[in-house]
Structures are given as structure tokens and as C-alpha cells.
Amino acid sequence: MQLSDKVQYLKGVGQTRAKQLAKLSIFTLEDLLRNYPRDYIDYTNPYPIAQAPYQTPCVVKAEIYGRQQPVRISNGRTLCRVTAGDESAGLQIAFFNNPWAAEKLQLGKEYLFYGRLSGAPFRREMTAPVFLPADSTAPLTPVYHQTEGIHSAYLAKLCSQALKQLAGQILDPVPAELCEQYRLPRLEEAFQMIHCPHNTQQIAQAKRRFVFEELFYLQLGMKLLHCQGLRANRAKLTNIDLAPFWNNLHFAPTGAQRRAVQEILQDMSGEQPMNRLLQGDVGSGKTLVAAAAIYAAAKNGLQSVLMAPTEILATQHAKTLADLLEPLGIRVALLTGSVKGNPKKQLLKAIAAGQAQLVVGTHAVLSDQVQFARLGLAVTDEQHRFGVRQRGLLAAKAQDPHLLVMSATPIPRTLNLLVFGELDVSILDQLPPGRTPVKTYAVTTQLRGRMFAFLDRQIDAGHQVFIVCPLIEAAEEENPILQEMQSVTEYYDQVAKKLLPKRRIGLMHGRMKSAEKTEVMRQFSNHELDVLCSTTVIEVGVDVPNANVMVIENAERYGLSALHQLRGRVGRGSGESFCILVSDHDTEEVRQRLSLLCHTNDGFEIARYDLEHRGPGDFFGARQHGLPTLKVANAMTDTRALETAARDAATLLETDPTLHDHPLLLAQVEKLFCLAGGFSIN
Numbered sequence: 001m002q003l004s005d006k007v008q009y010l011k012g013v014g015q016t017r018a019k020q021l022a023k024l025s026i027f028t029l030e031d032l033l034r035n036y037p038r039d040y041i042d043y044t045n046p047y048p049i050a051q052a053p054y055q056t057p058c059v060v061k062a063e064i065y066g067r068q069q070p071v072r073i074s075n076g077r078t079l080c081r082v083t084a085g086d087e088s089a090g091l092q093i094a095f096f097n098n099p100w101a102a103e104k105l106q107l108g109k110e111y112l113f114y115g116r117l118s119g120a121p122f123r124r125e126m127t128a129p130v131f132l133p134a135d136s137t138a139p140l141t142p143v144y145h146q147t148e149g150i151h152s153a154y155l156a157k158l159c160s161q162a163l164k165q166l167a168g169q170i171l172d173p174v175p176a177e178l179c180e181q182y183r184l185p186r187l188e189e190a191f192q193m194i195h196c197p198h199n200t201q202q203i204a205q206a207k208r209r210f211v212f213e214e215l216f217y218l219q220l221g222m223k224l225l226h227c228q229g230l231r232a233n234r235a236k237l238t239n240i241d242l243a244p245f246w247n248n249l250h251f252a253p254t255g256a257q258r259r260a261v262q263e264i265l266q267d268m269s270g271e272q273p274m275n276r277l278l279q280g281d282v283g284s285g286k287t288l289v290a291a292a293a294i295y296a297a298a299k300n301g302l303q304s305v306l307m308a309p310t311e312i313l314a315t316q317h318a319k320t321l322a323d324l325l326e327p328l329g330i331r332v333a334l335l336t337g338s339v340k341g342n343p344k345k346q347l348l349k350a351i352a353a354g355q356a357q358l359v360v361g362t363h364a365v366l367s368d369q370v371q372f373a374r375l376g377l378a379v380t381d382e383q384h385r386f387g388v389r390q391r392g393l394l395a396a397k398a399q400d401p402h403l404l405v406m407s408a409t410p411i412p413r414t415l416n417l418l419v420f421g422e423l424d425v426s427i428l429d430q431l432p433p434g435r436t437p438v439k440t441y442a443v444t445t446q447l448r449g450r451m452f453a454f455l456d457r458q459i460d461a462g463h464q465v466f467i468v469c470p471l472i473e474a475a476e477e478e479n480p481i482l483q484e485m486q487s488v489t490e491y492y493d494q495v496a497k498k499l500l501p502k503r504r505i506g507l508m509h510g511r512m513k514s515a516e517k518t519e520v521m522r523q524f525s526n527h528e529l530d531v532l533c534s535t536t537v538i539e540v541g542v543d544v545p546n547a548n549v550m551v552i553e554n555a556e557r558y559g560l561s562a563l564h565q566l567r568g569r570v571g572r573g574s575g576e577s578f579c580i581l582v583s584d585h586d587t588e589e590v591r592q593r594l595s596l597l598c599h600t601n602d603g604f605e606i607a608r609y610d611l612e613h614r615g616p617g618d619f620f621g622a623r624q625h626g627l628p629t630l631k632v633a634n635a636m637t638d639t640r641a642l643e644t645a646a647r648d649a650a651t652l653l654e655t656d657p658t659l660h661d662h663p664l665l666l667a668q669v670e671k672l673f674c675l676a677g678g679f680s681i682n
């Protein structure tokens with residue numbers, strides 16, 4: 001047996017299981033073992049209920065006092081309530097759609113419950129806790145992300161089975177000297193420690209190893225890519241007259257835009273392919289800069305591709321870029337997951353024939369079906385949504401295309417070095433003229449009536465309104481803290497429609513089909529809707545200049561940078577615009593954070609504050625991390641490990657510049673960057 005064997009080799013894993021595991025991206029034994037626990041349950045020290053912390057996962061011990069029959073609640077779901085308690089306090093337990101769990105609990109017996117406490121001190125509650133009989137002797141139990149049919153306990157069992165079968169056969173790609181030097185466990189031992197730990201020290205040791213390993217691979221990859229960047233420029237521009245492009249605009253570019261375009265043209269006509277990061281606050285006009293580069297490429301017979309993280313954003317970009325470029329004879333094609341059948345065939349043909357000079361799309365553009373005649377420029381928007389992997393794939397698509405990465409999130413220096421180490425940076429530090437800063441207010445839900453009266457007046461004046469709510473259907477979440485929050489569907493039905501009965505209101509959330517989302521967005525863009533209630537699917541890039549109010553419910557849920565991005569959806573037209581942050585959380589911390597937004601519109605200042613006060617983990621938010629491939633390391637806090645890894649990577653590459661003598665290592669790095677062709681350097 002070896003790590004690269006399929007999971008089906010394990011006993012009890014058949015086709016069905018394999019399919020379910022595939023949903024967690026687990027195909028091989030290595031995938032299985034690299035799927036680290038997201039947490040551990042320590043059943044050995046339960047809290048007395050009265051002392052258990054609120055809203056953080058913890059273990060309590062409680063005796064079962066009573067159990068209700070399951071009752072039907074809305075949407076055909078069932079609710080089953082159990083009362084329990086210890087000497088210190090009572091505990092209400094609720095199971096949604098899971099009467100079987102409740103049935104297992106016997107009256108008068110004691111159990112250990114793991115979950116999040118909510119409710120009031122005289123009525124403590126836990127929703128859908130995990131539990132064990134109190135007399136069972138369980139050590140540290142790993143908790144894994146689950147999916148349909150695959151439970152955490154099952155994954156734990158598979159991992160220990162895999163480790164038994166692989167015993168003594170796991171080869172470690174990290175050189176032994178490095179492990180010795182830093183006292184890191186070897187790979188096999190580390191897997192054992194992270195999946196079947198005997199104590200918390202083992203978990204910490206294993207994590208230290210995986211952090212180092214990950215940063216080490218990443219650094220090796222970045223350095224290898226860097227050398228690749230030193231290849232010849234095979235898409236060198238010769239004609240860079242942009243006069244027709246500038247003349248076609250109905251506004252003057254900002255100085256910052258001109259400067260960025262200049263830097264880009266210089267790169268593209270230089271000896272090496274361009275590798276540039278275009279960084280600018282929301283609304284600074286990055287699209288226009290990209291358009292100029294695309295125009296220049298097209299005039300030199302080169303195709304361009306622009307990749308956006310969502311279908312909505314891709315659609316929007318295609319429209320904006322078509323407005324800018326089609327009058328100049330450049331054909332713009334939109335390729336997303338929902339383009340199918342004959343239109344898709346035609347499109348692919350036009351791309352392969354070089355007739356579509358710009359292809360805008362989601363990651364659908366990375367598919368093998370898409371073959372360019374002569375791709376010269378690859379642009380990615382909102383890079384923090386993509387990983388180094390996708391960027392690698394995009395780069396592999398053409399031979400050495402010019403690369404332009406656009407980002408609205410100011411990127412801290414460490415991360416910049418780490419992820420964008422090989423990129424030059426252009427900064428748009430100037431907003432287009434005539435923008436008035438978005439007026440931002442923080443309010444509580446008590447003012448909801450007045451807020452809606454205000455929205456009504458804005459709509460009367462011909463404007464449109466965004467309302468952002470955090471979740472789709474509150475009760476589906478196990479987490480009670482989320483349950484108190486407004487769910488967007490409920491909000492749409494019971495708040496927005498009731499308080500604005502005469503207005504046209506749209507609803508959009510992440511669980512809708514992308515064609516539906518695109519349609520709602522189209523209606524909103526065309527002013528067929530006055531209000532758009534949505535989840536944060538609108539977060540990035542959407543441009544509807546007529547919308548001048550952004551309402552954010554449960555504003556305390558978001559990082560400041562995320563709030564700033566959301567706010568950037570308004571204030572794009574010339575009139576006054578508003579952002580209303582709704583929150584009933586009145587802790588000092590929340591008050592301070594929201595108040596900062598009320599006082600500044602400067603994305604960099606906001607990012608700095610976020611970084612200082614919330615800690616780096618929160619900075620990008622989980623989804624915006626920018627490095628989906630970094631599973632254990634934190635680019636901001638693991639700075640020491642990062643520096644060490646960078647130094648060791650450089651040292652190793654000095655003696656073995658192509659990793660020819662370290663094939664296992666090369667394989668790991670290639671996997672991380674997902675470059676089919678590898679890192680051949682010549």
C-alpha cells in the first residue's frame with residue numbers, strides 16, 4: 001500500500017462511499033490523511049453547565065430528565081426537545097430533523113455533550129450536540145468536516161485504518177536533515193499524531209510539522225515559478241499606440257490609471273512576460289486599466305482571457321468590457337458554466353480560431369475544451385478568491401502569457417511576499433473624480449421603521465437599494481448564534497416586503513442556480529427592481545451606479561475589510577450615497593469597529609485596523625484567504641516558520657535547482673501548484 005492508492009483499497013469503502021468521499025476531495029489515501037481534523041473534542045474535562053462558556057464549542061456532563069415527542073415545525077422539519085441538567089444548572093437540548101439522536105438518550109442516565117451553549121443563564125440551550133455515554137472512556141476525538149453520508153466518526157475510523165495499513169511505508173518528501181534540525185516529526189508519525197493523538201502536545205507537534213511542510217512546499221514552488229518568470233517574452237508588444245482607446249472613453253482616466261497602464265505596457269513590451277499585481281480600492285477603476293492592456297494585446301494579434309470568481313461578476317465584466325472594446329473592433333465572448341450546447345460550441349470555435357479576442361469567464365475558462373489560438377494576456381479579478389493553483393493553471397494554458405492580477409483587498413506585506421513574491425505591483429491610489437464618499441451610519445434594529453422610511457424616500461428619488469443579510473435559512477445551521485440572525489429569505493418575506501409593500505424587491509442567495517442569480521442581477525441592473533435582498537454573493541465587483549444605499553444586517557458578523565468591500569457597491573454614481581450598518585451587538589469592540597467605518601472610507605486604513613485588532617486569521621475572512629491551498633499554516637502568524645521555510649527552500653534550490661534529486665518533493669510542489677507540465681526551467 002502507498003499514499004497514492006485509491007481510498008477504495010480500504011476495507012468497507014465501495015463505490016458509494018468513494019463517491020461521497022470525493023465530495024470532500026478525498027480520492028487517495030494521501031487525500032484522506034491530509035484532510036486534517038478541524039478540531040478535537042476533549043471529553044476528559046467536562047464543564048459544570050453553569051460554568052460552560054457561551055457560543056464556543058465545549059463539553060458538559062448532564063443527566064437526562066425528560067424527552068418530548070418530536071413535533072412538526074415549518075418546512076416539514078421536525079423538532080425534538082430533551083431536558084437535562086447537572087447540579088449546577090439545567091440544559092435544554094434540541095435536535096432538528098433527527099429524532100433518532102434523541103431516542104438514544106435514556107432517561108436518568110448521564111451523557112457527555114459537545115456543542116455550543118446559547119440561550120439565557122436560566123435557560124441554557126444546546127442545538128444538535130454530539131454526545132457519548134458519560135461512562136465511556138474516549139480520549140481526544142478528532143472532528144472532521146462532514147458531508148452527506150460521511151460522518152466525522154467514520155473519517156476517524158478510516159484514517160486509523162489507513163495508518164495501520166501504511167505503517168512503515170510512508171515516505172517523507174521533507175529532507176530528514178530539516179526534520180532533525182527543527183525537531184519535527186517525520187510524515188508518518190505526524191499523521192499518527194494529528195489523527196490519533198494521545199495528548200494535546202502531540203497535536204501541537206504535528207501541526208508544527210505540517211505548517212513548516214506547507215510553507216516549505218509553497219516557497220519551493222514560488223521560487224521555481226519565479227525562474228519560470230525569467231523566460232523570454234514570446235508575446236512581446238510592438239504596437240502600443242493607445243490613442244484610439246483613450247479617445248473612445250467618455251471620461252478622462254485618472255492619473256493613477258494612466259500610470260498603471262504605462263507600467264503594464266512597459267512590461268508587455270519588455271524582455272520577460274509581465275507578472276503584475278494591480279491593487280486598488282473598490283471603485284478605483286481597475287477594469288479600465290485591464291481593458292487598456294487587453295486592447296493593446298488585441299492590436300498585437302494576441303487574445304486575452306479575464307477570469308472572475310463568480311458568474312455574476314464575469315457577466316458584468318463582459319458587459320463593461322464589451323462597451324469599452326467592441327466599438328474598437330474587439331470581439332468579447334462570455335464563457336461561464338451556464339453557457340451550454342450549440343452556443344458553447346460556436347464560442348469554443350471562435351476562441352480556437354482567434355476570432356474572440358477577449359474571453360471573459362469564470363474558472364470555466366480553465367477547462368481543457370477551451371483552446372486559444374494565441375493567448376497573450378491572462379487577467380484575474382479579485383485574486384484573493386483564487387488560489388495559486390488556478391493562477392498556475394491559467395499560466396499553463398498559454399505558453400508564458402502576460403499575467404495581470406487585480407485585487408481590491410490591500411495585501412499585507414508578508415502575504416504579498418509570500419503569495420505575490422514574484423509579482424510587480426501597480427497601485428491605483430486615486431478614485432475617479434466627482435465621487436462623494438459613502439455616508440456610513442451604524443444603527444440598531446430599533447430604528448428599522450425609520451430606516452425603511454428612509455429607503456422608501458430614496459426609491460422615490462429614483463434610486464435603488466442593496467440589503468445584505470448573512471444567511472439563507474437560519475434554522476438549518478447547527479450553530480445557534482447564527483440562528484438569531486436574519487435569514488435572507490425570511491427577511492425578504494417578513495421585513496422587506498412588509499415594510500416596502502409597493503416596491504419591487506428581488507431576492508438572491510448562494511443556493512439559487514446561477515442562471516437565476518444572473519437573471520435577478522440583470523433585473524436589478526436594468527432598474528426593474530428597487531431593492532435587492534441578498535447574501536454576500538454580491539460582495540465582489542458588482543457595479544450598479546444607480547444603487548445608492550447599502551444596508552448590511554448583522555454587520556457585526558463581518559470583518560471590516562469585507563464591510564468595506566460591500567460598501568464599495570454603492571457610491572459609484574455621482575450623487576450622495578449611504579451605507580447603513582445594522583447591529584444589535586453593543587459590545588465595545590463592535591461599536592469601535594463599526595464606528596471606524598462611519599469615519600473613514602480609506603480601504604488601507606481599514607485593513608490596517610482589522611489586522612491590528614482582529615488578528616490575521618480574520619483578515620481575509622475564510623473564503624477570501626487567497627491561499628486555499630494553505631491548510632494549516634497562517635501566512636500572518638507563522639512568520640517565523642515562513643522565514644525559515646523560505647531560507648531552507650532557497651538553500652535547497654541552490655544545490656538542486658530543478659528538484660531533480662528530490663522527486664518526492666517535486667511531486668508535492670507540483671501538486672500544490674497543480675501544474676500539469678511541471679516546472680521545467682529552460
Ligand code: ADP
Pocket residue numbers: 251252253254257280281282283284285286287288408432433541543545572
Ligand atoms: P474597481 O476598481 O472596484 O473594479 P471599476 O473598474 O468597477 O472599479 O470602476 C468603478 C466605476 O468607476 C465604473 O462604473 C467605471 O466606469 C468608473 N470609472 C472608472 N474609471 C473612471 C474614470 N477615470 N473617471 C470616471 N469614472 C470612472
Ligand code: MG
Pocket residue numbers: 286287381541
Ligand atoms: Mg472590479
